[in-house]
Amino acid sequence: MKKILVTGGAGYIGSHTIIEILETTDCEVISADNYSNSNAKTFERIKNVTGKAVKNYAIDLCDGSAVNKMMQENSDIDGIIHFAAFKSVPESVDNPLQYYRNNMESLINMLAAVKEFNVPYFIFSSSCSVYGNIEKLPVNEETPQGAISPYGYTKQAGERVVQDFTCSYKNVKAVLLRYFNPVGAHISGKIGEVPLQRPANLVPVITQTAIGKMKETTVFGNDYKTRDGTCIRDYVHVSDIARAHVEALSYLEKNKNTSACSIFNLGTGSGVSVMEMITAFEKVTGKKLNYHIGNRRAGDVEAIYSDITKVEKELGWIPKYSLDDMMLSAWKWELNMKEGA
Ligand code: WQD
Secondary structure, eight states: OOEEEEETTTSHHHHHHHHHHHHHSOOEEEEEOOOSSSOTHHHHHHHHHHSOOOEEEOOOTTOHHHHHHHHHHTTTOOEEEEOOSOOOHHHHHHOHHHHHHHHHHHHHHHHHHHHHTTOOEEEEEEEGGGSOSOSSSSBOTTSOOOOOSHHHHHHHHHHHHHHHHHHHOTTOEEEEEEEOEEEOOOTTSSOOOOOSSSOOSHHHHHHHHHHTSSSOEEEEOSOSSSTTSSOEEOEEEHHHHHHHHHHHHHHHHTTOOSSSEEEEEESOSOOEEHHHHHHHHHHHHOOOOOEEEEOOOTTOOSBOOBOOHHHHHHTOOOOOOOHHHHHHHHHHHHHHHHTTO
């Protein structure tokens, strides 16, 4: 494996994955990111962590000719990891067409490039939001899909596009990685999640409340049928997610895949409630969080967490960071951002 293209490389998971590739393999990495939900400072941070520069093509992946031009300049790409997509559940409900056009067109353009430029390996960034509301927990890769938001459906449909493509075009092998809830920041404290607007996700809301950027955290409902009434999710450290991508590339390169398009859940296998997240934050930081119980948030599923038997067995991937590690790394990064990191 010599050269990897990471689309969405300036994003939260993309940037952590680039760091993991640069630190654990001899691959060269290039990125394609138009900064629609990130900024160029990410690449300074990547260099600060790894000492290596990453070339970024600031192109719109919905522009097929721009994709082609980038691929012509890099006709030796061995693998593509496709993160680039809009990813806000509430925003997708308000702007479904924008989500379908952006997320589907960019994916189709990247797959067309895979064929045009003979790229042998393709990894697709999918999501547990393909499952929707779940009857039987934990979810495994065979659990029927039923996305309930336009965002989730772009991932469900995106998976199907990749699967159909690998059935028709035999010279590529693909892996679909379904992330549960990625949280936390790189252990160095030099890079992490950088929400461009007011964050919607729980962990950045908690850290921004604790540092004073937000007045208080609203817990969206405590009347669910869960052990403490608040929603349950499967939170997983972003660096564990990043490492899974390196394992997936190696899995394909060593021909360990049992099908042309393999699917893996990436979670910890355990569910944690909103209140348990707040308690964990207060415990590891010693800071009392200012929160109140509010109404339920539309689109929230009551509980979801993963069965990771398959990814442990086939990819040999086991998450290594604890909930405390997730919360402490998120808090350290929030403090460092305040200092201008
Ligand atoms: C988690 C829980 C909220 C904010 C995310 C991504 C989605 C997908 C899956 C990758 C929920 C509660 C939140 C707040 C709260 N990831 N909450 N107060 O909704 O599970 O989805 O992970 O594809 O793209 O959006 O994550 O962090 O928004 O919410 O009570 O201020 O925290 O109700 O129960 P979610 P989240």
